[in-house]
Amino acid sequence: MPLLQITDLVKSYPAPGGGVHQVVNVPAFALGAGEQLALRGESGSGKTTFLNLIAGILAADSGSIQLAGQELTSLGEARRDRLRAGSIGYIFQTFNLLQGHTVLENVLLGMAFGPGADRARAAALLQRMGLAGKHDHYPRQLSTGQQQRVAVARALANQPKLVLADEPTGNLDRRNAREALQLIRETCRETGAALLLVSHDERVLAQFEHMQDFTHFNRAPTGATATEAPAASEGQTSQTDASKPTPATAVARSAGVTPNAAPCQSTRLPSARCDTATPFGRPVEPEV
Ligand SMILES: Nc1ncnc2c1ncn2[C@@H]1O[C@H](COP(=O)(O)OP(=O)(O)O)[C@@H](O)[C@H]1O
Numbered sequence: 001m002p003l004l005q006i007t008d009l010v011k012s013y014p015a016p017g018g019g020v021h022q023v024v025n026v027p028a029f030a031l032g033a034g035e036q037l038a039l040r041g042e043s044g045s046g047k048t049t050f051l052n053l054i055a056g057i058l059a060a061d062s063g064s065i066q067l068a069g070q071e072l073t074s075l076g077e078a079r080r081d082r083l084r085a086g087s088i089g090y091i092f093q094t095f096n097l098l099q100g101h102t103v104l105e106n107v108l109l110g111m112a113f114g115p116g117a118d119r120a121r122a123a124a125l126l127q128r129m130g131l132a133g134k135h136d137h138y139p140r141q142l143s144t145g146q147q148q149r150v151a152v153a154r155a156l157a158n159q160p161k162l163v164l165a166d167e168p169t170g171n172l173d174r175r176n177a178r179e180a181l182q183l184i185r186e187t188c189r190e191t192g193a194a195l196l197l198v199s200h201d202e203r204v205l206a207q208f209e210h211m212q213d214f215t216h217f218n219r220a221p222t223g224a225t226a227t228e229a230p231a232a233s234e235g236q237t238s239q240t241d242a243s244k245p246t247p248a249t250a251v252a253r254s255a256g257v258t259p260n261a262a263p264c265q266s267t268r269l270p271s272a273r274c275d276t277a278t279p280f281g282r283p284v285e286p287e288v
């Protein structure tokens with residue numbers, strides 16, 4: 001059985017004028033353990049929504065997502081968050097680093113919501129990323145290329161089975177983009193993680209032996225329709241749609257944090273706070 005198996009996955013958003021706007025309709029998709037696949041898709045084609053469904057950040061309307069044999073769609077939000085913390089690494093285009101925390105803390109926080117903070121592993125990862133001397137720097141003290149490498153280290157912190165990368169080089173210049181992509185691919189190979197990357201950048205897509213057109217297996221109608229919701233720009237929050245994860249909630253949830261659950265009980269970092277609280281938080285779900 002593949003690492004990731006998706007069947008009849010459907011996700012729609014409410015359209016502003018009433019009705020719904022279907023964004024994802026994937027009858028079948030699979031990714032093997034350790035496999036690396038790039039998905040090509042134009043802006044607005046539903047790539048981020050697809051990754052957020054796989055990561056459990058968004059709930060599907062219907063269909064099945066199995067990760068390592070476990071059905072994600074039948075889990076409540078809290079359990080999806082925990083599964084993600086332990087099994088999935090997420091690399092965002094906008095990095096989504098916690099600005100109030102140092103480089104080392106960003107990686108340790110990623111671990112704290114999975115198997116637990118492991119300083120030796122965090123240090124080894126940062127060294128692998130060429131950031132050995134930057135542990136105590138804050139994200140704003142780093143170049144964009146270095147910030148993305150911290151985000152890669154954080155995504156790999158919990159030895160995930162699957163790494164999702166959403167336009168991970170979109171904010172980098174050409175040289176940094178090439179280096180970051182190489183690093184992501186190499187470190188996934190070294191750790192045995194599968195990699196699913198989405199992009200519209202042909203230079204990025206051309207690096208992959210395996211590339212698929214997202215629109216080939218996504219049957220949701222493409223292009224603007226009369227009922228289509230306007231796209232919120234990348235990394236920004238739509239004021240009118242509380243269901244869309246903000247960058248802060250997305251990173252918190254990628255790390256397995258429940259937004260608004262400050263202070264973080266599960267971290268061993270003395271200074272750690274959930275500075276990710278947002279008005280979009282949700283109550284912690286009871287275990288199912
Ligand atoms: N929370 C939301 N509410 C309504 N429409 C949304 C929401 N999130 C995304 N969309 C719409 O879904 C479509 C796909 O968005 P997205 O998954 O971000 O595409 P991509 O990542 O390929 O650019 C776009 O038309 C966008 O406007």
Ligand SMILES: [Mg+2]
Pocket residue numbers: 044047048049166
């Ligand atoms: Mg996107």
